[in-house]
Amino acid sequence: MIKTSHRTPTLLLAALGVLSIGVLVIDFWPFLQNGLAGQVMFTPDETDFDQILFHYSTLPRLAMAFLCGAGLALAGAAIQTVLRNPLASPTTLGVGAGVEFALTIFVLVAPASLALFQEAFALAGGMIALGAVYLIAAKRGNATLWLILAGMIINLLLQSGTQILLLFNEQYLQSIFMWGAGDLAQNGWEATQFVLPRIVIGMAAVLLLSRPLDLLALGDDTASSLGAKVTVLRLLILGFAVFITASVISAAGMIGFIGLAVPAALRIAGLTRSRDLMIYSVLTGGFTLLVIDFIVRQFNGLGGDILPTGAATALFGAPFIILILRKAKIMPGSQSEDQHSDQEITSKTGLSILLTALLAIGLVFSLFVSLDGTGFAVLGWTVNWNDNSFDIITGRAERTFAAMICGAALAVSGTLIQRVGRNPLASPEITGVSSATALAIILALTMFGFAQRADLMIIGAAGGIISLIVLLALCRKFTHAPHYMLLNGLALTAILGAIVRIVLTRSGTQTSMLMSWLAGTTYFTNMDEVMIVAGVTTVLLIVAIALRRPLEMASLGTDQSVSLGLGITTFQFAMMFLAAILAAAATLLVGPLSFVGLMAPHLARVAGYRLAGGHLLGSVLIGVNVMMVAEWLARNLLYPAQLPTGLIAALIGTSYFLLLAVRKR
């Protein structure tokens, strides 16, 4: 058994090893020919540019590629084992976002005299992010689940922070995006010298801890019964994994895919013991990044620009995710802790009326009140009503309605997905449809020069439809529909993320516009679009409410439902399909904004909307309210600057979750 399970990983490793040797031979070839290989490696001729270039650029880049790949894969293997979740990766815990945020602040405000502390500062950012994630998740019944949720929240919070910083410091955008896209270009051995000892220390520590990791892999109960101090071990292993990740990211930028895919692939290939998984991950990860970086380097200079390795790696890897993770069990046994009180059914009429009243008051406030830099300005009171006022109200209505409709669409979408996926952490973007829609628009805008909003809407819709067809094709076996949807969405989101990072490094004067659109802004929407999306949302909401009984069944769990004689899988798929359409519609309207799709259904359930029909209505009410508030703040908070509504919604949402987490402790 063990013998056969090791054959595939060994073959994989051997193949990558041979490829890596090939890379080295090709890179060394000019110096191998004239016998200078030894000289360029250790004592290059300081007057010969070719030798200097090789010694201070190519060689450290090769070293960095191997080290970063090895480190990230090991960190990924450790984190996946600790969290027992094949989709976990170093970036899942907010470390990447933490390091990025810290480094962004550093680049924007730190004086040159502090240059020495740059990487330490970045490291601290990653560690603090992990600390926050761990503090939120610690001592909870389902720590594995909460870690991922907390990681997601911290990620969103920090990414929103970084984006706001960047929107107001456009002059350094290009440099930060280059780093953000994972750039392995080297100028000297400084980065290698920084990364090497840290990775060696981190690896040694993680490998030492790898025996207890095998106990952890059996689950909390088993590990506890064997006497291992689960929490301390978790903390230690995660700490070292993050230490490695933060070192790599602060030196080379965001290279996310390796940490996710390499250990996952190895596990699927048959490695189950954590010690084996670690050792194989180190080598496989190193060789993989070395080979990918070699391929990426061949594209440098094409079109007068560079191709960032990190983003390109994700681009290579995203389709691969679908292939390797088809067999993996996703979100094993994830259950919400709220479900313990699911049986309690109470009427929420009072709350619904309150929310509706809030909505009405908020709407009037949104349309008539603004901040104009000096204070509150109330149309028709502090500001006289004039012939412009009606146009101003119309403009505000356009944007406020767009935000509200988007909130409603995502709330319905999120509720459906959380219900049929029986996963309180699922959100609309996991269908991948909003990513596909956004991807189509971004490509049309930047690569093909479409600038007309109407054209872009049609192209975006086409992108969404194509991805729905792909979804259909991938989900032919209905029994696995939710899993395939998740994988599909994950891969599409990864592809979008990679392309966006590449596009942002090379979009010149368009960068800030793209950023605000990607964060979700109502700035560009018009009333016709709002009306169309409102119509679609209303119809689908009515359909969903009409189907509330089977939806209730679906939320109870497949086994029960099937035993009740319900064609649950087809139904699950249909609901996912509805959710995907809603997500795409919302994306067309305001861009790929989705935190509301996670938050509104969650809030509604916490507030006590338990039954499917009420849950739908409750989350719509909450989603609409939240987006209305976010929209007003986005327009007025930093007047005259117009912030992306999505950023504010994300800040509101993450703050809420943080408060909730702190209070629950």
Add this chain to the structure above:
Amino acid sequence: MMKLRIFLCCFGLIAIALSFAKTNAKADPISIEHERGILTLPAPAKRVATISWAFTETVITLGLDPVAIADAKDYVDWVSKPDLPSDFIDLGQRSSPNLEALRAAKPDLIITIPDIGMAYGKLVEIAPVLELKLFDEKRPAFETARETLAKVAKATGREAQAETYLKHVDQKLVEYGERIHAVIGPDQKVNVVYFFDESNVGIYGKTSMPGSVLTAMNVPLAYRGEVNKWGFARGEFDIIAPFAKETLVYTNPVPEVVLKKIWNSPMWNVMDFVRNKRVYELPVVWAYGGVPSALRFAELLTESLENGPHQ
């Protein structure tokens, strides 16, 4: 064939009649070609809103104060001259100019960029919109800037000022070119680069603003290779290595942290321009600006070269 001729005749007659009708109108309407076809204004614009620095500086240079300006705060840092008017409405960021503030400014012309083309429909509801490209990859940036100046002048009825100004610019560019030649000598070529970080550098090509202004000054640009959509090439330090014998000018702003790392790196120090002391620092200047920015680039470049190498 006959039919076609008759048709053409009729068409011609109609055209003549139309143009006659036009000249009989009170004030001559102005037609300007822009990204959305032809913009027709009933009269020269007086209250102009500018969404990009290039338009802001161009309008001010033509002697008209814009009533509403986007990205005004950063203008002071990046463009700095000409001075902003004492009174105007701040529109916030150019990626999403505040529409309520814009409406309150009551402009009779909005000059904007295709980058926010998605908002065109909203802008057009407020006032006539002139949408102009700041940079067209197929043409030298300086040429595009001159054309922008001409179009803005036409829209604001300041064609005479524009003509005088362009003559002044041409004279100045020739003068600066001669002064630069006096510093660098007859054989030296110049490269203008931008440090993205300690390992990546951008080098401006001949269509970029720095490149096309150098051409207008008759100063030879060393880099002739492939460029990206924005007129520069980007890569690691090996892309500037072939020009190590020439003169190198780096633009700002670059974080101090990054500069320090570059000055200490062997790859930088092996380059001939470092050893020959042919590296110059250029103060902050906007590379996607209008004619005033182009002139400022030329002036700052000349002063920088005359003041001597950076270290």
